[in-house]
Amino acid sequence: MACVLIPVVAAGAVAVVLVLRLWIVCRSQDVTPRESLSLLVVAGSGGHTTEILRLLGSLSSAYSPRHYVIADTDKMSADKINSFELDRADRDPSTMFLQIYSAPVNKAVREHSAVMDSRYYIHRIPRSREVQQSWLSTVLTTLHSMWLSFPLIHQVKPDLVLCNGPGTCVPICIAALLLGILGIKKVIIVYVESICRVETLSLSGKILIHLSDYFIVQWPTLKEKYPRSVYLGRIV
16 A cells, blocks of 8 residues: 555655746746847747737847747748848848858757847747647647757747747747746746737637736737736737
8 A cells, every 4th residue: 555655645746846836937027137138939820920020120139149939831930030130130230140051950940040149040840730730639749849849948048938829839838837847947938919819819828828927918808808918009
């Protein structure tokens, strides 16, 4: 009997510790002032990437280096990001575009571009869910995406994760939380719900409203339904 109870008690103790660490990480909002902030941005296909790039356009070069994460089947977002960064470099005479290259990193493709003090990287991970994919198979693909997300997050160790709804952001944010739970680094998670969401949250939003440090909505009706959210008006 004792041989059975010991593993059960040990597993229960580990579960309690992990839940406690998760609670501490989610509650902690201490921000240390710094000159630069390593930023990881989750971009999705179509409108998600357009909205997140509009938001990034209002951020200073202090948010550097910038790491973009896109799905491995997303062909358009990389072009949009490269174009955005090139335009950004052209507008800032103190920076100069240097080079772009691709290299495999931890089973993900990383495209790198250096812009003097304003560097950016593009990482690819498997998509959590394709359009019209069954929910049963979505569980497996999400776990696979999460399995590859943690090594990426551990390697990058961003100060802040910024996302706005693509399914790819869920495994990335969970991996960022895990970094804090393990005591490696507290990563601030900022979720901005899409401007298209007027009355209900997206599926990603319904999950991450409980895990993000700051959950921003762009319509007052959402603020009324979800008091934990922050309403700043239209920001993209």
